[in-house]
Amino acid sequence: MKVEVGFRLNGYEVRAEVEPHLRLLDVLRDTLGETGTKEGCGEGECGACTVLVDGAAINSCLFPVCEAAGTSVMTVEGLAEANGALSPIQRAFLDHGGAQCGFCTPGIVMAGVALLAENPNPSDAEIRYSLTGNLCRCTGYVQIVAAIRAAAVATRGERGD
Ligand code: FES
Ligand code: FES
Incomplete structure (x- = not known):
């Protein structure tokens, strides 16, 4: 059974119907299309999947998407200015x-x-x-x-x- 999860992603409110067992990494890449965040090991060892949740760096491959509900998530896509200027x-x-x-x-x-x-x-x-x-x-x-x-x-x- 799917559940609805909502959070802020790079300053914008997003909502998604997801399987509750999914990882934040899965939803960022496969549901929301934000593929800047990478999967290396998938088990918390390499850091390729690091994103910020409420300002803290976390491994999104270990982070259940349901725990992201109501948080503010920042990925690499959120760094540049709207006009493309790099941070x-x-x-x-x-x-x-x-x-x-x-x-x-x-x-x-x-x-x-x-x-x-x-x-x-x-x-x-x-x-x-x-x-x-x-x-x-x-x-x-x-x-x-x-x-x-x-x-x-x-x-x-x-x-x-
Ligand atoms: S993919 Fe390696 S720590 Fe998450
Ligand atoms: S793994 Fe190739 S630049 Fe870091």
Whole structure:
């Protein structure tokens, strides 16, 4: 039996008739068509599916969609401006080569958004710690850390280089 679940997604109210056993990841991608969020392991190990629920970074592959009812969900699709202008963290990932194959990138970017909301001036150690749940097999993380450091500077309204 399906149930109706409603939540805010990237600032817009959405409602969907879903099987109650589904994961938030399933509904984001398959029901709502927001395919920016990726599925890697499907069991909470890789972080590719990271989204924000009420500002907290969670693994959407482990998050029952019914628990999203009434929350505010943000995915990578919610970062850019309506006119297509990239957010500071998206721009920083481009500028610093923070993505190679890109599969991990939406999850890592969302983890970075959560970090910077909580800690606008993180150290490199704090950035690396915040990414312990996000695996990247391509970059070696150096560029990712540089991108998040630059995004922190940009978000604080300072000049980054
Ligand atoms: S797909 Fe969710 S943690 Fe890997
Ligand atoms: S850029 Fe390929 S897995 Fe991270």
